[in-house]
Amino acid sequence: MENKIYVVGMGPGKEEMMTGEALSVLDQADVLIGYTVYLQLLGERFQEKEKMSTPMRQETERCRLAFEEAKKGKKVALICSGDAGIYGMASLMYEIGKNYLDIDIEVIPGITAASSGAAVLGAPLNHDFCVISLSDLLTPWEKIEKRLIAAAKGDFAIAIYNPSSHKRKDYLQRACDILLAFLEEERACGYVENIGREGTKAVTCTLKELRNQEVNMFTTVFIGNAGSEIINDKLITKRGYQIERDTNICGNN
Amino acid sequence: MENKIYVVGMGPGKEEMMTGEALSVLDQADVLIGYTVYLQLLGERFQEKEKMSTPMRQETERCRLAFEEAKKGKKVALICSGDAGIYGMASLMYEIGKNYLDIDIEVIPGITAASSGAAVLGAPLNHDFCVISLSDLLTPWEKIEKRLIAAAKGDFAIAIYNPSSHKRKDYLQRACDILLAFLEEERACGYVENIGREGTKAVTCTLKELRNQEVNMFTTVFIGNAGSEIINDKLITKRGYQIERDTNICGNN
Structure with missing residues (x-):
């Protein structure tokens, strides 16, 4: 070595x-x-x-x-x-x-937390997905916003890292508001706290509900794609065996 | 159990x-x-x-x-x-x-291959990224195309799974052609074959060069974002300490 x-x-x-x-x-x-x-x-x-x-x-x-x-x-x-x-x-x-x-x-x-958090929550990233950090310490917020919009338009499942911190308490809310301009309020979502440590907590919810959740810097957030479902309190994104419903969110691409 | x-x-x-x-x-x-x-x-x-x-x-x-x-x-x-x-x-x-x-x-x-392949190639996914499979067995090609375009517009680093198979020999070429409509020919890219197995092979190249590479079903392909660089034959996507150059690829967002 x-x-x-x-x-x-x-x-x-x-x-x-x-x-x-x-x-x-x-x-x-x-x-x-x-x-x-x-x-x-x-x-x-x-x-x-x-x-x-x-x-x-x-x-x-x-x-x-x-x-x-x-x-x-x-x-x-x-x-x-x-x-x-x-x-x-x-x-x-x-x-x-x-x-x-x-x-x-x-x-x-x-x-990485996308893998370990997904395993706790079910299978939210079981098809094409994006990983986006909401930390604007090293990235301008405009760039983060642009990526959230691109992820929504591409109908990706999304894993969000660093959704909140002491100084950025409302960042998840801001991200959800951006996504809600493209995705339906009922979009299947979830989040996991303290993955692989004491006090692991997993929650499934809709995108509208996610907007008002309290998360912290140890939380990883998951947004389903158009075909994702909550099955027995697990967030599931299908591999594609089923025909996904058309979302019509990409008309301008 | x-x-x-x-x-x-x-x-x-x-x-x-x-x-x-x-x-x-x-x-x-x-x-x-x-x-x-x-x-x-x-x-x-x-x-x-x-x-x-x-x-x-x-x-x-x-x-x-x-x-x-x-x-x-x-x-x-x-x-x-x-x-x-x-x-x-x-x-x-x-x-x-x-x-x-x-x-x-x-x-x-x-x-997953995004992590293990990235480690062999350097650090191509060290900022926001997408994972996209080119297999259209379970996903319509139009959807794959839409996601490639969204990933390019969002300036994500990209990991591509299943870039080729016997029946889909030209799929990586088709994907590169789609990306080349939005990204510069010199975009830093790379790919890894047989990750974590006998005969691991890592190659760095430009997007234009990637288009003509022979890959197989055991290859994982990586496309850098606008700030990615090849440093000592490693594909590096910066964490964001440096100001990334403006790509002007998202004017219609």
């Missing part, structure tokens, strides 16, 4: 939801680098490992730290929640890696 | 890319049901287990088989490649489950 940094997706949090590959990389690492909350989620198995962290929003510093530790000859694993390549640190590592060309990067995939 | 069927995502194929949870469920199962190719990918660990299968395209029969075996009191694991809830059997199980209300269903998520 010399002169190579592993960027590791740890999945939703529980060790049993990590892959064998990810566990093996962490076992072999000299130092585990990550956001403090994720490092804490790692259980006893990694208690003795050296751990290093930078605060939230100091992701660039965290990546540099990983390269600097690797330069010292340490085997470094940079840990991300979910999948390292889905809103994770993988791309930033490759960008910063331009300055550390003698150090290789390998991404170890993990279970 | 009585009266409960586990619908298990096995990831791309290698045992080390399965989660501990998935392995544990398979360990405890009496019978493993799945498409023959996936059953064969399971290694020695499960050699002694009873295995049952139905041919390709007989997915409905496979689900019924799972319920019938569970009714006999067996602990059943229905196995899908990748994630069971992403083009997998999860939603069909819930639909057929309407006729077997005394049997519970639990979905165990796995690493």
Whole structure:
């Protein structure tokens, strides 16, 4: 593992939801680098490992730290929640890696919230889907809005990450209002809180009801496509064996 | 596990890319049901287990088989490649489950090709993205076309599943032609073959070049968004730390 940094997706949090590959990389690492909350989620198995962290929003510093530790000859694993390549640190590592060309990067995939949340809720992403983050820290809101509209027009099932935070309390409501301009109020939806951690909570509802739900930064939201149904309190998007009803929402495409 | 069927995502194929949870469920199962190719990918660990299968395209029969075996009191694991809830059997199980209300269903998520392929290629899905299958076995081609257009207009990164098969040799070419009406020829793209199996092959290229690549049913294709770049032969979609260049492709939204 010399002169190579592993960027590791740890999945939703529980060790049993990590892959064998990810566990093996962490076992072999000299130092585990990550956001403090994720490092804490790692259980006893990694208690003795050296751990290093930078605060939230100091992701660039965290990546540099990983390269600097690797330069010292340490085997470094940079840990991300979910999948390292889905809103994770993988791309930033490759960008910063331009300055550390003698150090290789390998991404170890993990279970992202779209997969783990969908499994709790039923099968909401069982056909073509989009993943959209409502966080406008790194993306202009206009771009997020444009993507919500495109997703609705394309009749995609949608997984929404980061639907809310302390500073963005009404963002899910704003997103639902945008979607409601294209989709029916009764569209089948749902959300999952604390996936793969203590206190997992799954709720199915209509799009109109979703608009008024209280969600937080640990919630993943799912919007069905035109053929999605709630069956026995599970949100189900069909594979396409049935003929989906025509939604007529794409007339201007 | 009585009266409960586990619908298990096995990831791309290698045992080390399965989660501990998935392995544990398979360990405890009496019978493993799945498409023959996936059953064969399971290694020695499960050699002694009873295995049952139905041919390709007989997915409905496979689900019924799972319920019938569970009714006999067996602990059943229905196995899908990748994630069971992403083009997998999860939603069909819930639909057929309407006729077997005394049997519970639990979905165990796995690493889907969007995650595992992205990890091989770099970080192509490190911002909002769409997953689209080009298979028109269960979806009208017009719907696929509509989704490709929506994905392009929304400036999503795109993962394309099932880009080709014996009967659909030119489908990736057709998809590229649709995208090229909205995206520049130089758009950063890539594809991965045989992810997590023998003979993994990763290629980066432009959208124009992608149009003429030979791909097969074991290929996953990735189209970057407007800000994606190829860095040291890796396809990188930025998290958004940089201001993305304006693409002006969405004037009619």
